[in-house]
Amino acid sequence: MSLVDTIQTGLKRNVIPMIYDAEFTSLKQDYVSKDPNIIVNDISLFEPFHRIFLEDPSQYIETWTDIIYDDGETIKLKWPLDLNFDKDDTVVTIPRRFIYNSWPANINYGKIHKGQLLKGATISWFAEEQESQFLRRDEGRIF
Numbered sequence: 001m002s003l004v005d006t007i008q009t010g011l012k013r014n015v016i017p018m019i020y021d022a023e024f025t026s027l028k029q030d031y032v033s034k035d036p037n038i039i040v041n042d043i044s045l046f047e048p049f050h051r052i053f054l055e056d057p058s059q060y061i062e063t064w065t066d067i068i069y070d071d072g073e074t075i076k077l078k079w080p081l082d083l084n085f086d087k088d089d090t091v092v093t094i095p096r097r098f099i100y101n102s103w104p105a106n107i108n109y110g111k112i113h114k115g116q117l118l119k120g121a122t123i124s125w126f127a128e129e130q131e132s133q134f135l136r137r138d139e140g141r142i143f
Contacts, residue, residue, distance in 0.1 A: 004107065004121040011104045011125050019129075021096035027054075027087040028073055034080045038092070039073050045094050046075055053093040054085050102127035 025042040031054070038054075040046070050065050064078035106124040 001109070001119060001121070004109075004123065007123060008104045008107060011102055011123075019095075019097050019099055023094040023096070025092050025094070027085060027090050027092065030087050031081070031083075031085040031090070033082055033084050036080050037069075037074050037076050040075060040092055041073075043068065043073055043075065049078075051095060051098060053095070054081070054083075055091050055093065056085055056089040059083055059085075098130045099127040100130060 023045040025040050025045055028039040028041050031038055046052070046065055046068055048065055048068055051062060052065055053060065053062050055061075061081055061083055063081060065075050066078045067076040069076065102125055104123055104125045108122045108124075110120055110122075112118045112120045
Protein backbone atom coordinates (compact mmCIF):
# COMPACT_ATOMS: atom_id res chain seq x y z
CA MET A 1 0.00 0.00 0.00
CA SER A 2 2.92 2.35 0.60
CA LEU A 3 3.98 1.86 -3.05
CA VAL A 4 0.49 2.95 -4.16
CA ASP A 5 0.74 6.03 -1.93
CA THR A 6 4.16 6.86 -3.41
CA ILE A 7 2.87 6.57 -6.99
CA GLN A 8 -0.19 8.66 -6.15
CA THR A 9 1.97 11.37 -4.55
CA GLY A 10 4.27 11.42 -7.59
CA LEU A 11 1.34 11.83 -9.97
CA LYS A 12 -0.09 14.62 -7.82
CA ARG A 13 3.26 16.43 -7.78
CA ASN A 14 3.19 16.44 -11.58
CA VAL A 15 5.98 13.89 -11.84
CA ILE A 16 4.92 13.05 -15.35
CA PRO A 17 5.89 9.72 -16.85
CA MET A 18 7.60 9.95 -20.23
CA ILE A 19 5.41 8.54 -22.99
CA TYR A 20 7.07 7.33 -26.08
CA ASP A 21 7.78 8.15 -29.04
CA ALA A 22 11.11 9.59 -28.00
CA GLU A 23 14.59 9.62 -29.48
CA PHE A 24 17.86 9.48 -27.54
CA THR A 25 21.38 10.65 -28.25
CA SER A 26 24.41 11.83 -26.28
CA LEU A 27 26.63 14.87 -26.09
CA LYS A 28 29.71 14.97 -28.27
CA GLN A 29 31.47 17.31 -25.87
CA ASP A 30 30.84 18.46 -22.30
CA TYR A 31 28.26 21.18 -21.78
CA VAL A 32 29.54 24.09 -19.69
CA SER A 33 27.05 26.28 -17.82
CA LYS A 34 25.77 29.33 -19.74
CA ASP A 35 26.97 28.04 -23.13
CA PRO A 36 24.28 28.88 -25.73
CA ASN A 37 25.04 25.71 -27.74
CA ILE A 38 25.17 21.97 -27.24
CA ILE A 39 27.21 19.61 -29.42
CA VAL A 40 25.46 16.26 -30.02
CA ASN A 41 26.33 12.96 -31.67
CA ASP A 42 23.20 12.65 -33.86
CA ILE A 43 21.85 16.00 -35.02
CA SER A 44 19.40 14.35 -37.45
CA LEU A 45 17.00 13.74 -34.53
CA PHE A 46 16.51 17.44 -33.76
CA GLU A 47 14.21 20.11 -35.10
CA PRO A 48 14.13 23.82 -34.28
CA PHE A 49 11.74 24.99 -31.55
CA HIS A 50 11.23 21.61 -29.87
CA ARG A 51 11.47 20.44 -26.27
CA ILE A 52 14.49 18.37 -25.21
CA PHE A 53 15.73 16.97 -21.90
CA LEU A 54 19.29 16.61 -20.64
CA GLU A 55 19.81 14.08 -17.88
CA ASP A 56 22.77 12.64 -16.04
CA PRO A 57 22.84 10.52 -12.86
CA SER A 58 22.41 13.55 -10.57
CA GLN A 59 20.44 16.20 -12.49
CA TYR A 60 17.73 16.67 -15.09
CA ILE A 61 16.59 19.73 -17.02
CA GLU A 62 14.09 20.57 -19.72
CA THR A 63 14.95 23.10 -22.41
CA TRP A 64 14.09 24.00 -26.00
CA THR A 65 16.09 24.03 -29.20
CA ASP A 66 16.32 27.27 -31.15
CA ILE A 67 18.56 26.88 -34.22
CA ILE A 68 20.01 23.73 -35.78
CA TYR A 69 23.30 24.75 -37.38
CA ASP A 70 24.52 23.30 -40.67
CA ASP A 71 27.82 22.07 -39.22
CA GLY A 72 26.20 18.70 -38.46
CA GLU A 73 26.55 18.70 -34.67
CA THR A 74 25.68 22.07 -33.08
CA ILE A 75 22.32 23.11 -31.68
CA LYS A 76 21.60 26.54 -30.23
CA LEU A 77 19.42 26.38 -27.14
CA LYS A 78 16.53 28.78 -26.61
CA TRP A 79 17.99 29.61 -23.16
CA PRO A 80 21.48 28.77 -21.87
CA LEU A 81 21.42 26.34 -18.94
CA ASP A 82 22.78 26.95 -15.42
CA LEU A 83 24.14 23.40 -15.12
CA ASN A 84 27.18 21.49 -16.37
CA PHE A 85 26.80 18.14 -18.15
CA ASP A 86 29.53 15.57 -18.78
CA LYS A 87 29.42 13.99 -22.25
CA ASP A 88 30.08 10.51 -20.86
CA ASP A 89 27.15 10.53 -18.42
CA THR A 90 24.48 12.60 -20.20
CA VAL A 91 21.50 11.38 -22.19
CA VAL A 92 19.72 13.84 -24.46
CA THR A 93 16.05 12.92 -24.90
CA ILE A 94 13.95 14.29 -27.73
CA PRO A 95 10.28 13.53 -26.97
CA ARG A 96 7.87 13.31 -29.89
CA ARG A 97 4.89 13.25 -27.51
CA PHE A 98 4.57 15.13 -24.24
CA ILE A 99 1.91 14.93 -21.55
CA TYR A 100 1.04 17.47 -18.88
CA ASN A 101 -1.69 18.08 -16.31
CA SER A 102 -1.70 14.52 -15.03
CA TRP A 103 -3.71 13.55 -11.99
CA PRO A 104 -4.64 10.28 -10.32
CA ALA A 105 -8.40 10.08 -10.91
CA ASN A 106 -9.28 7.00 -8.88
CA ILE A 107 -7.63 4.33 -6.74
CA ASN A 108 -9.34 0.99 -6.14
CA TYR A 109 -7.89 -1.13 -3.35
CA GLY A 110 -8.60 -4.84 -3.29
CA LYS A 111 -7.33 -8.34 -2.74
CA ILE A 112 -5.90 -10.77 -5.28
CA HIS A 113 -6.21 -14.56 -4.87
CA LYS A 114 -3.22 -16.04 -6.66
CA GLY A 115 -1.59 -18.76 -4.59
CA GLN A 116 -1.93 -16.64 -1.48
CA LEU A 117 -4.02 -13.66 -0.55
CA LEU A 118 -2.33 -10.44 -1.63
CA LYS A 119 -3.36 -6.80 -1.33
CA GLY A 120 -3.45 -4.84 -4.56
CA ALA A 121 -4.59 -1.58 -6.05
CA THR A 122 -5.43 -0.13 -9.43
CA ILE A 123 -4.66 3.53 -10.08
CA SER A 124 -6.59 5.25 -12.85
CA TRP A 125 -5.11 8.54 -13.94
CA PHE A 126 -5.54 11.02 -16.74
CA ALA A 127 -3.18 13.30 -18.59
CA GLU A 128 -3.51 15.78 -21.39
CA GLU A 129 -1.18 15.59 -24.37
CA GLN A 130 0.48 18.64 -25.87
CA GLU A 131 -0.01 19.21 -29.56
CA SER A 132 2.67 21.48 -30.98
CA GLN A 133 2.06 23.32 -34.21
CA PHE A 134 5.04 25.41 -35.17
CA LEU A 135 5.19 28.01 -37.91
CA ARG A 136 8.38 28.64 -39.78
CA ARG A 137 9.89 32.05 -39.15
CA ASP A 138 9.15 33.11 -42.71
CA GLU A 139 5.43 32.18 -42.58
CA GLY A 140 2.82 34.83 -41.99
CA ARG A 141 0.66 34.71 -38.89
CA ILE A 142 -3.09 35.15 -38.67
CA PHE A 143 -4.25 36.99 -35.56
